[in-house]
Amino acid sequence: MLETRDLHVTLGRREILRGLGFTASPGTVTAIIGPNGSGKTTLLRALTGEVPYRGRISLNGHDIARTPGPRLAAFRAVLAQETHVAFPFTAAEIVRLGLEAGIGAHDPTLPERLLAEVDLPGYGPRPYHDLSGGEQARVQLARVLAQARQPVTPQGPGWLMLDEPVASLDIAHQLLVMRLAQRFARAGGGVIMVLHDLNLTAMVADRVLLMAGGRLAARGTPAEVLADTVLQAAFGCAIRANTPPRTGPWVLPQSVLADS
Amino acid sequence: MVALAPPSPGLARPDPRRVTLLLALATLLLALLSLGTGAAGLGPAELLSAWADEGLDRRAQVILWDIRLPRLALGLMVGAALAVSGALMQGLFRNPLADPGIVGVGAGAGLGAVLAIVLGGLLPAGVAAFVGAHLVPLAAFLGGWVATLLLYRVATRGGRTSVATMLLAGIALGALAGALTGILVYLADDRQLRDLTFWGMGSLAGASWPRIGASLPLILPVLVLSPLLARGLNALALGEAQAAHLGIAVERVKRFAILGVAAAAGAAVAVAGGIGFVGIVVPHLLRLLGGPDHRHILPQAALLGGGLLVGADMIARSLVAPAELPIGIVTACLGAPVFLWILLRRKGGMGL
Numbered sequence: 001m002l003e004t005r006d007l008h009v010t011l012g013r014r015e016i017l018r019g020l021g022f023t024a025s026p027g028t029v030t031a032i033i034g035p036n037g038s039g040k041t042t043l044l045r046a047l048t049g050e051v052p053y054r055g056r057i058s059l060n061g062h063d064i065a066r067t068p069g070p071r072l073a074a075f076r077a078v079l080a081q082e083t084h085v086a087f088p089f090t091a092a093e094i095v096r097l098g099l100e101a102g103i104g105a106h107d108p109t110l111p112e113r114l115l116a117e118v119d120l121p122g123y124g125p126r127p128y129h130d131l132s133g134g135e136q137a138r139v140q141l142a143r144v145l146a147q148a149r150q151p152v153t154p155q156g157p158g159w160l161m162l163d164e165p166v167a168s169l170d171i172a173h174q175l176l177v178m179r180l181a182q183r184f185a186r187a188g189g190g191v192i193m194v195l196h197d198l199n200l201t202a203m204v205a206d207r208v209l210l211m212a213g214g215r216l217a218a219r220g221t222p223a224e225v226l227a228d229t230v231l232q233a234a235f236g237c238a239i240r241a242n243t244p245p246r247t248g249p250w251v252l253p254q255s256v257l258a259d260s
Numbered sequence: 261m262v263a264l265a266p267p268s269p270g271l272a273r274p275d276p277r278r279v280t281l282l283l284a285l286a287t288l289l290l291a292l293l294s295l296g297t298g299a300a301g302l303g304p305a306e307l308l309s310a311w312a313d314e315g316l317d318r319r320a321q322v323i324l325w326d327i328r329l330p331r332l333a334l335g336l337m338v339g340a341a342l343a344v345s346g347a348l349m350q351g352l353f354r355n356p357l358a359d360p361g362i363v364g365v366g367a368g369a370g371l372g373a374v375l376a377i378v379l380g381g382l383l384p385a386g387v388a389a390f391v392g393a394h395l396v397p398l399a400a401f402l403g404g405w406v407a408t409l410l411l412y413r414v415a416t417r418g419g420r421t422s423v424a425t426m427l428l429a430g431i432a433l434g435a436l437a438g439a440l441t442g443i444l445v446y447l448a449d450d451r452q453l454r455d456l457t458f459w460g461m462g463s464l465a466g467a468s469w470p471r472i473g474a475s476l477p478l479i480l481p482v483l484v485l486s487p488l489l490a491r492g493l494n495a496l497a498l499g500e501a502q503a504a505h506l507g508i509a510v511e512r513v514k515r516f517a518i519l520g521v522a523a524a525a526g527a528a529v530a531v532a533g534g535i536g537f538v539g540i541v542v543p544h545l546l547r548l549l550g551g552p553d554h555r556h557i558l559p560q561a562a563l564l565g566g567g568l569l570v571g572a573d574m575i576a577r578s579l580v581a582p583a584e585l586p587i588g589i590v591t592a593c594l595g596a597p598v599f600l601w602i603l604l605r606r607k608g609g610m611g612l
């Protein structure tokens with residue numbers, strides 16, 4: 001269980017997160033959506049202990065402010081919005097960093113198997129810096145999956161915290177990543193991810209948190225949050241949302257020309 | 261250096277254990293050659309044959325035990341210390357251009373040495389007698405430590421050390437040390453000027469068993485224990501935040517790396533003066549050879565750094581024999597072109 005209460009984050013002199021609280025259960029996918037600058041990344045960085053916060057965050061019953069990082073790393077893996085790699089590591093070496101952080105022994109074929117899972121078969125020996133943007137993003141995802149390869153760990157459910165995992169991916173690979181996230185959750189792990197694509201959100205999320213101006217503007221099921229009025233108020237543009245009973249909700253901007 | 265092709269994209273790299281073995285053999289070979297090189301005209305063949313027969317005569321024994329062996333040991337130690345320190349700093353700063361000097365060791369040690377050379381005569385007679393010939397190394401070591409601790413304090417807030425602040429503060433400190441050194445140079449007489457110039461160019465000529473005994477306790481633990489930091493340094497290549505998420509105790513890795521470098525590089529500079537380029541070139545060559553994994557780079561750096569410095573010392577001793585060149589000149593002459601070559605063959609900028 002992930003529980004946050006009355007969370008405040010101040011960076012520099014600005015209060016970025018202004019009091020929010022929510023819970024997320026293992027076995028579910030929680031999507032965090034909202035406009036640029038609304039505080040999604042900051043929220044994720046607070047959840048992962050990267051920025052100082054006021055309030056309380058607990059993961060599997062551990063107050064994360066009081067739990068040593070290595071303990072948390074045993075059941076929580078994090079994908080940042082951007083990752084720069086300093087030295088000419090190969091794809092397999094990057095994935096191995098995740099394996100070494102996870103628990104249990106690992107055999108030497110695992111990096112290649114995990115790369116194949118993100119549709120990068122045989123990419124192990126290739127230098128990371130030579131890969132395309134979307135390929136690099138999937139190598140990082142494979143590293144995160146390597147760290148969290150057990151959805152349920154001896155220390156409780158595993159957690160994936162992903163900041164815009166599909167931002168640089170084509171549509172097929174976006175769906176692949178959503179499938180991997182969903183599989184992790186169905187196997188008993190918890191997934192928290194920041195998404196910009198509202199339709200992917202509608203498809204994959206069990207719970208949606210809509211951020212605006214450092215607060216939660218709405219929360220609930222996709223059908224509840226992905227509604228015309230809610231989205232228009234948060235994003236400030238004309239959006240049509242529809243919830244046909246068979247397909248679930250989908251979302252469409254009215255027009256590039258329309259201003260609200 | 262070693263006849264191995266650099267890795268081409270997508271191809272498997274040479275087995276790191278084989279690289280380590282080759283480096284060990286090459287270093288051993290250089291060490292044996294170096295024992296047979298020197299002003300006394302005692303060549304490797306004579307040494308070997310004397311050894312094979314009834315043992316060495318008195319004169320050969322003295323040359324071997326009191327001159328060449330300590331010099332060889334010091335060269336191996338200093339080279340290893342500089343190269344491992346370079347690898348640690350490059351890993352910590354995530355920057356292939358970092359070298360041991362980045363934590364202020366060079367600037368502080370230089371200032372300490374110059375202080376000792378120029379103002380050493382003002383010390384009370386009792387103190388001077390006590391430290392004796394070790395005054396300059398001692399002052400250099402202390403200077404390096406003071407500088408490192410100062411930078412570390414400046415860059416650490418609330419238990420977190422900012423690597424970027426350390427880098428920038430290091431530049432300021434370097435400038436300050438340079439200015440103070442300038443004042444001392446201005447005050448120095450001709451003999452002192454000559455001494456401090458030569459100190460700045462580095463030399464293994466001061467090698468002696470007591471000096472090795474004094475620096476070994478500072479250098480050896482760093483060489484042996486640095487591989488424990490390898491996993492942390494590998495993870496740090498993704499940035500401090502990602503490394504922390506991977507379960508690395510990032511602040512501890514930083515602290516140990518900085519203190520390790522202050523100890524090892526500080527001791528190396530103290531006993532051998534300013535020897536450039538070993539710390540920066542060796543990790544580069546190793547990354548080209550077998551990839552950037554610090555688990556291999558750190559032990560290999562000790563071997564290649566040691567071997568390189570022993571080789572450079574042989575050149576320094578034989579080029580203008582029976583006199584000898586300052587070894588820092590040799591390492592710069594070898595290191596700078598190699599460094600340029602690395603930069604030119606890699607047009608991808610920071611992907612080094």
Ligand SMILES: Nc1ncnc2c1ncn2[C@@H]1O[C@H](COP(=O)(O)OP(=O)(O)OP(=O)(O)O)[C@@H](O)[C@H]1O
Nearest residue numbers: 011012014016034035036037038039040041042043
């Ligand atoms: N270190 C910082 N210091 C000051 N302000 C910051 C800092 N980091 C983020 N901010 C500000 O906090 C706000 C929220 O940033 P955040 O990165 O959380 O947004 P986001 O919702 O992830 O946006 P995006 O969709 O663009 O990724 C922004 O206005 C940003 O400028």
Ligand SMILES: [Mg+2]
Nearest residue numbers: 040041042081
């Ligand atoms: Mg963001």
